[in-house]
Amino acid sequence: MKNHLVSRRTLLKLAAASAAATCFPAVASAALKKVAGQPIGLQLYTLRTLMETDVAATLAKVGEIGYREVEFAGYFDQPLENIRRWLGDNGLTAPSAHIRHSDFKDRFDEMLEIAVTLGHENLVLSWLPPEDRTADRYRSIAELMNRNGEKATAAGVQLGYHNHEFEFDRIGGTTGYDILSGETDPGLVKFELDLYWLKVAGVDPFSLINAHPGRFPCVHVKDYGTDGSIADVGDGTIDFGAIFDARQKAGIKHFFVEHDNAENPVRSITRSFTALSDVVG
Numbered sequence: 001m002k003n004h005l006v007s008r009r010t011l012l013k014l015a016a017a018s019a020a021a022t023c024f025p026a027v028a029s030a031a032l033k034k035v036a037g038q039p040i041g042l043q044l045y046t047l048r049t050l051m052e053t054d055v056a057a058t059l060a061k062v063g064e065i066g067y068r069e070v071e072f073a074g075y076f077d078q079p080l081e082n083i084r085r086w087l088g089d090n091g092l093t094a095p096s097a098h099i100r101h102s103d104f105k106d107r108f109d110e111m112l113e114i115a116v117t118l119g120h121e122n123l124v125l126s127w128l129p130p131e132d133r134t135a136d137r138y139r140s141i142a143e144l145m146n147r148n149g150e151k152a153t154a155a156g157v158q159l160g161y162h163n164h165e166f167e168f169d170r171i172g173g174t175t176g177y178d179i180l181s182g183e184t185d186p187g188l189v190k191f192e193l194d195l196y197w198l199k200v201a202g203v204d205p206f207s208l209i210n211a212h213p214g215r216f217p218c219v220h221v222k223d224y225g226t227d228g229s230i231a232d233v234g235d236g237t238i239d240f241g242a243i244f245d246a247r248q249k250a251g252i253k254h255f256f257v258e259h260d261n262a263e264n265p266v267r268s269i270t271r272s273f274t275a276l277s278d279v280v281g
Contacts, residue, residue, distance in 0.1 A: 018115075034128050038274055040068030043220060043258035045098070047265050051076050056086045061266060063090030065273050071218070071256045072097040072118070073126070086116075094118050095254055096192075096218055098126035098162065108148050115157050117237050122218055122254070123152060124160040128176075133166060138176045142183040149188030158217060162192040165201035186215055194258075195218040195238055196230055205243055212274050214251035217241070221276065222258045230260055234275025 042062055043189070044051060050058040055078050062070060070092055075083060084118035087094055098119045099111050104125050114122045125145070132141060149159040167177040181191065191208075193216050198205050209216065223236025244252075257276065 003275070016193070030071070038253065038255060039068035040066070040258040040273060041071060041095075041254055042067045042247070042269055043071045043073065043256040045073035045100075046259050046262060046269055048073065055083065059086045059090050059092060062269070063092050065266075065270055066111050066277075067269070067273060068092060069096075069254060069256070071121075071124075071254075074098075075114070078120060080114065083118060094120055096120055096122035096124060096160075096193070096256070098124050100126060101128060101132070104148065105144065108151065112152060112157060115152075116155055120157060122158045122160050122192075124162050124218065126162050127164065128166075133169075135171045135176075136180040138171075138179040139182065139183060142180050145180070145184050145189045149185065152186055152245075158190055159188060159194050160190045160218060161178055163194050164197045168201040168203050177211065181212055181215075184197065190215050190217050192216070192220065192223070193250075195240070196222040196224050196244065196258075198218070199224040199238060200228070206246065209246055209250045213249050215254055216250040218253055218254045218256065219250075220258045221255050221272070222260075223272075230262075232259060232262075232275065233257060233272035235271070240276070 002169060007039040010070055022185075044058075044062075047058050047062070051074070059070070063269050068091060070087075072094055086092075097115060097118070099108075103111050111123065128137075128141065131137065145159060145161065163177065165204075167180065169177050171179075180189075191212070193205055193208065195205060198208075222231055223231040223233050223238050225231035225236045243250075244255075246252075255276075257269060257272045259265070259268045259272070
């Protein structure tokens, strides 16, 4: 088991990243900043390289910046009691987590136990491999989502699905997203809107909200750059304010900042937190 004390190497990496972030305004009273009445959250996939090195130090940095919620994308072989302590020590809660396709299919009961232990309200299928992107396979996944959704609901956890862009590709006269949303029970299966990937797919988020009101408890807040790449929040073209205004109809409860491939992850999440606070503060 790794030494859970903050290593000198981790401290140096985090300090360097923090120094790079000082070109942005200081985040004063960050804990009081809210996104549409909700705490600002972070999808920890953004910091996966730091999480691999030291989970405790990474969560401490997230809390220091001002985030109050996190969405996990793996637990890096850490004891759950340690994770719970680190969350509490840094003023964080973890209302959501992503689960891999293989775990969703083969280890769902185990993942559900972890979710209950860590206080996850949402357990979100993060992605589908290419072989599962046929109409028949989408229907099979929808059936499994209903079955796993029943288990999750019984445990007090909401099952969800996170979109990329491929779910909106045409398959005959339909799309994968249409199959998943149309063939799952709305009471058992919800969806997490990834605003960047909707933009890539050319899908208007309001069309989904209007078609499926109340079915989107979680949102990934990441911006779309002028060149089509992922941008830090505030550096792109997405009108987050308009989407947040529709939160009640959408059913949005949690907003998670994310950047899939930030060059400097700490700098990125600092910039996004500050910009997002300005939008809604």
